[in-house]
Amino acid sequence: MTFYLCTTLLIELMMTAMIVHVFFYSGLKANQKSWFLLIFVSIMVCAMAEYTIHCGVYKPSWAIPLSVFTTIQFAVAPMLGAYFSGALGLSRAARCFGVIFLLHYVFEIVASPFGLVFYFTDEGFSHGKYFFIYEAFYMASLIYMNISMIIASNRFRQRDFGTIFMVLVILVAGVLPMTHYKLYVSYLAISICACLCYIYYNDLIQQDIQAQFAANQKKVNNMQVHIISGLANLIENRDTETGEHITRTSAYVKLLADCARKDGVYTDIINDHFIELLYTLAPLHDIGKIVVSDQILKKPGKLTPEEFDEMKKHSAVGGDVVRDVLNGIADEEYISFASDIAMYHHEKWDGNGYPNNLKGEDIPLSARIMAVADVFDALISKRCY
Numbered sequence: 001m002t003f004y005l006c007t008t009l010l011i012e013l014m015m016t017a018m019i020v021h022v023f024f025y026s027g028l029k030a031n032q033k034s035w036f037l038l039i040f041v042s043i044m045v046c047a048m049a050e051y052t053i054h055c056g057v058y059k060p061s062w063a064i065p066l067s068v069f070t071t072i073q074f075a076v077a078p079m080l081g082a083y084f085s086g087a088l089g090l091s092r093a094a095r096c097f098g099v100i101f102l103l104h105y106v107f108e109i110v111a112s113p114f115g116l117v118f119y120f121t122d123e124g125f126s127h128g129k130y131f132f133i134y135e136a137f138y139m140a141s142l143i144y145m146n147i148s149m150i151i152a153s154n155r156f157r158q159r160d161f162g163t164i165f166m167v168l169v170i171l172v173a174g175v176l177p178m179t180h181y182k183l184y185v186s187y188l189a190i191s192i193c194a195c196l197c198y199i200y201y202n203d204l205i206q207q208d209i210q211a212q213f214a215a216n217q218k219k220v221n222n223m224q225v226h227i228i229s230g231l232a233n234l235i236e237n238r239d240t241e242t243g244e245h246i247t248r249t250s251a252y253v254k255l256l257a258d259c260a261r262k263d264g265v266y267t268d269i270i271n272d273h274f275i276e277l278l279y280t281l282a283p284l285h286d287i288g289k290i291v292v293s294d295q296i297l298k299k300p301g302k303l304t305p306e307e308f309d310e311m312k313k314h315s316a317v318g319g320d321v322v323r324d325v326l327n328g329i330a331d332e333e334y335i336s337f338a339s340d341i342a343m344y345h346h347e348k349w350d351g352n353g354y355p356n357n358l359k360g361e362d363i364p365l366s367a368r369i370m371a372v373a374d375v376f377d378a379l380i381s382k383r384c385y
């Protein structure tokens with residue numbers, strides 16, 4: 001009995017280690033944890049019942065409650081397996097898993113009255129003649145689930161071997177008492193292993209998806225910043241007299257927004273995200289100058305009224321150009337923010353600006369900040385117009 005006690009204790013310890021791990025480190029949702037707890041408790045109850053029998057304190061009157069406990073365990077294990085295979089998106093695997101367990105139930109129901117699977121005696125319950133078929137269903141479903149999971153995860157990594165090693169230890173610990181004492185702890189171990197495998201792989205796959213998403217997001221953000229700085233450079237190189245205008249105005253808008261936030265102005269709009277967008281997209285404010293001819297853009301003297309009207313077009317056009325350029329590589333919030341800056345940075349508080357003669361707070365805050373930076377820079381530098 002010492003050998004039995006040791007192996008049982010090993011199983012219990014490993015199971016406890018795994019449940020602690022799943023509960024505190026797996027990142028499973030609360031409902032997933034409830035399912036896990038349900039199967040864990042039912043398996044523990046069954047394991048204790050079995051343990052009681054094999055310690056020699058079994059009473060025939062316990063036959064019915066023990067059968068109920070065993071049935072609960074048989075019912076909950078496949079439910080949980082199917083649930084997690086579904087959670088993994090393995091709908092086909094979940095169906096096959098269900099079919100295997102259905103066959104297993106059919107076999108159990110048909111064979112049990114004849115004592116072919118297991119039967120109760122005055123001394124306890126024992127294996128029937130075809131108990132191995134019953135066990136084979138568990139093994140088949142376990143193997144099937146593992147293959148499905150490996151296919152789903154699409155690769156093997158070092159950490160997967162850790163999980164499999166833990167599962168194997170439980171399996172071996174479960175099978176050993178069977179060979180020595182003809183006890184059938186193995187099916188408990190197999191059931192819990194199957195469920196734990198699903199939980200672990202579910203967790204690993206979720207982590208993978210999150211890491212991949214974060215990496216892609218970073219790539220997209222870098223791409224946006226590169227495209228914007230490339231465009232800004234093109235504008236700046238063409239409009240040579242603006243010099244470092246783009247670099248300076250970007251710094252001013254950031255400074256203005258930071259100060260406004262510190263002073264408690266527009267704190268409902270100005271946050272870190274707003275400031276980052278403003279700083280990143282400010283270089284595009286004069287992108288509409290792409291439609292203004294070199295003759296006007298580089299004219300050294302004062303512009304005629306007609307030429308100035310032509311120059312004024314750059315703001316209205318800028319909004320559309322930004323949309324055309326960023327469409328498909330940025331989301332709507334990003335595009336709208338850039339478009340507002342390009343289109344409304346020449347509007348004035350009193351409504352005398354262009355292109356839409358917007359007044360006061362009708363002008364987007366981003367464009368108002370851009371306007372202040374733009375005018376300030378024009379006043380302290382030499383500009384054509």
Ligand SMILES: [Fe+2]
Pocket residue numbers: 285286314315345346
């Ligand atoms: Fe402008």
